[in-house]
Amino acid sequence: EVQLVESGGGLVQPGRSLRLSCTGSGFTFGDYGMGWFRQAPGKGLEWVGFIRSKDFGGTTEYAASVKGRFTISRDDSKSVAYLQMNSLKTDDTGVYYCTRPRVFWWFDFWGQGTLVSVSS
Amino acid sequence: QSVLTQPPSVSAAPGQKVTISCSGSSSNIGNNFVSWYQQLPGTAPKLLIYENNERPSEIPDRFSGSKSGTSTTLGITGLQTGDEADYYCGTWDSGLSTVVFGGGTKLTV
Numbered sequence: 037e038v039q040l041v042e043s044g045g046g047l048v049q050p051g052r053s054l055r056l057s058c059t060g061s062g063f064t065f066g067d068y069g070m071g072w073f074r075q076a077p078g079k080g081l082e083w084v085g086f087i088r089s090k091d092f093g094g095t096t097e098y099a100a101s102v103k104g105r106f107t108i109s110r111d112d113s114k115s116v117a118y119l120q121m122n123s124l125k126t127d128d129t130g131v132y133y134c135t136r137p138r139v140f141w142w143f144d145f146w147g148q149g150t151l152v153s154v155s156s
Numbered sequence: 157q158s159v160l161t162q163p164p165s166v167s168a169a170p171g172q173k174v175t176i177s178c179s180g181s182s183s184n185i186g187n188n189f190v191s192w193y194q195q196l197p198g199t200a201p202k203l204l205i206y207e208n209n210e211r212p213s214e215i216p217d218r219f220s221g222s223k224s225g226t227s228t229t230l231g232i233t234g235l236q237t238g239d240e241a242d243y244y245c246g247t248w249d250s251g252l253s254t255v256v257f258g259g260g261t262k263l264t265v
Contacts, residue, residue, distance in 0.1 A: 071255075073201075080158065080242075080244065080257065080258070080259045080260040081193070081195075081201060081244055081246075081257050081260070082257070083246075083254060083255035083256070083257065086255075097253065097254070099254055099255075100252075100254070133200055133201070138206070140188070140189040140206070140207055140248075141188065141189065141191070141246070141247060141248040141255055142189065142191035142203060142206040142207065142246070143191070143193075143201075143203060143246075144203050144206070144212065145203075146200040146201050146202070146203075147200065148199075148200050149200055
């Protein structure tokens, strides 16, 4: 059974940093890209970014709203994807979901989400 | 302001059929595959439809997807109260080089 489990959320002050982790199980983690979405309170889903598998260069893509502040990386030996969030803003508050993207930009598995609150 | 446009809400009675529309442009829906997701209250999104009209094996055939030009539609037949959720469409935008989603549609049964 495929499972994605996020961790690392919490309360952080504006301007500070936070790193989220996504641990995958039930599949060969290194064979897949990994992605992140977020959802502000009472709002819709917003794509954050993704990282390709090593076979496809391990390159990353980001939404304009987080480019330059957020970085996605992966450690296939641990089956973990990371979302490093720097220079956090109050607008970054929300639930962050880890997902598994497929070839034509659909996402077949989602984690349960982790809440990030950016507030002074 | 979402790149893909969905109605904020739709409603129908139990047992009836409902459709949820999602419109975009040639840079997204018009030239890329579309997927649909269901988000039950307080839970993570779940894949319903991929590649315009394909269903994961665990999704009942009450759910269907179709695409025409720069618009796509999710259909749900035999509505159940358990179908009350937010529904999102999503695709790749070749012009923006990003994944884009609709703002979501709240279904009331």
